[in-house]
Amino acid sequence: MSKLLTVAIVGATGAVGTKMKEQLLKRNFPIKDIKFLASAKSAGKEIEFGGKMYKIEEATPEAFEGVDVALFSAGGSVSAKLAPEAVKRGAVVIDNTSHFRMDPDVPLVVPEVNREDLKKHNGIIANPNCSTIQMVVALQPIRQKLGLKRIIVSTYQAVSGSGMSAIEELREQSKYWDDRKDIEAKVLPVKSETKHYPIAYNVLPQIDVFTENGFTKEEMKMINETKKIMHLPNLHVAATCVRVPVVNGHSESVYIEVEKEASVQDIYNILKGAPGVVLQDDLNNQVYPMPLYTEGEDPVYVGRIRKDLYHPNGFHLWVVADNLLKGAALNSIQIAEAMLEDNLL
Structure with a gap:
């Protein structure tokens, strides 16, 4: 995977967001730049990633400008509001909440099971429930x-x-x-x-x-x-x-x-x-x-x-x-990896 991507994590300070951050590093995901997005309450705080410090930004529609992949794990209401905004700005959203899972137009994907469904995406892919x-x-x-x-x-x-x-x-x-x-x-x-x-x-x-x-x-x-x-x-x-x-x-x-x-x-x-x-x-x-x-x-x-x-x-x-890994963060990263390998990003 030689293509470098700009990644955003929405809900970066939560339990799953923290694991997403760890998995991106552990699996050497090809990152050009990364954004950590959270609520206004967390905006301005710093977060460490790969030996560098990054400022947490407030999750707003404008924050997704230039983002290739947006990993969402900040609650269904946040996904409902901001995932379509991220897609409008050219991002592919991988959503860890339940909001889009049963939407017939949104693939619900576990790569070991139904990887082919990724080809049907319209900008949003849903990550299933952990269990x-x-x-x-x-x-x-x-x-x-x-x-x-x-x-x-x-x-x-x-x-x-x-x-x-x-x-x-x-x-x-x-x-x-x-x-x-x-x-x-x-x-x-x-x-x-x-x-x-x-x-x-x-x-x-x-x-x-x-x-x-x-x-x-x-x-x-x-x-x-x-x-x-x-x-x-x-x-x-x-x-x-x-x-x-x-x-x-x-x-x-x-x-x-x-x-x-x-x-x-x-x-x-x-x-x-x-x-x-x-x-x-x-x-x-x-x-x-x-x-x-x-x-x-x-x-x-x-x-x-x-x-x-x-x-x-x-x-x-x-x-x-x-x-928190295969049940959430890891599966999200594996979806992004599969999309890269299949030239869907």
Whole structure:
């Protein structure tokens, strides 16, 4: 990739924006110039990148002049307002919020799964939900060989998925718990709601708000995004999303039903060497994926593969990934890399 680009990160001071910055350096993305954009409150502060200091600019329409790629991770309302403005000024937007994900005119892309969809973009590409990304990376190679009829997933999602305030709340609650001090909850399960519960020593069976059908928005994201990414509108998907007292790294218990007969060894063989997947499944030595050991790692880890006891084509998998990397920042950078390689930038 010899072409040099001007890159902007919108939401540069947030958890995902910080990881985007790190990934650009780590992966040696070809940068001519870079802009760090945030709210007016953060404008004027300095941020370090590649040994140099940069001033954070306020995210305004004019800030995108001369930008080739704009990485957005500052909330859906910011994307709704500014992504079209960035496109007007010639930028390609890769948006990490949920705002454009289900727009039929916006590709929703995980490069290992549906890279070809990038060719259909009209200036904006949506980055899927973190829990969706790791699941479809693990399931796509199985789907390609065996077909896919049903998915039932239960997630165990880290607090970093709710931002820095949720991380701090977990740390504070954990610190004071043993002293039997009052445990104050202000952030989880949903910051905008009026009722909150402790996350330390607890699990919360709610991520995002509830919808009319009893599923949360997070669960519906997994359901609808999976169908869109895989181009399987009739796929049966059900999700239960749970917040757990883990700082970083989402885990998922995934049950699938495939169309062709297969064995556990067949699944092993399919996943060995699959793009973006690392197989960790050695029960004799108690080897399986855990979020504590996948933090900071790029791949999606899969283990605990079992054939269902009752359904002849049913399988159970355990899937773990760093939600701030493959679930957000890394996937965004991989989209930009794929576009460069395919001459779409």
